[in-house]
């Protein structure tokens with residue numbers, strides 16, 4: 424599955440959600456998460472993120488490895504987001 428990592432935290436550009444064919448994105452207060460149960464590894468979301476927050480699970484930078492588990496845990500308890508919103512970042 425693809426994984427949302429640290430650069431999303433505090434940004435939430437939400438460009439990523441509009442391209443996902445499987446409605447994988449879940450919205451938290453400060454960042455989004457991808458539900459690994461639903462992600463089909465299409466890769467469509469990765470280039471959409473202006474701050475390069477999205478990585479394939481095998482390519483997540485070492486310092487952000489914890490986000491693989493965080494996405495799994497948080498996605499399970501948060502609501503789906505499929506429409507773009509105003510970002511938190513300027």
Ligand code: SF4
Pocket residue numbers: 425442443444445446447448457461462463464465466467468469
């Ligand atoms: Fe959705 Fe594809 Fe991104 Fe997975 S890789 S979250 S299916 S757009």
Ligand code: F3S
Pocket residue numbers: 427430431432434435436437438439440454455471472473474475476477
């Ligand atoms: Fe976050 Fe990038 Fe999507 S900042 S909301 S992963 S477009």
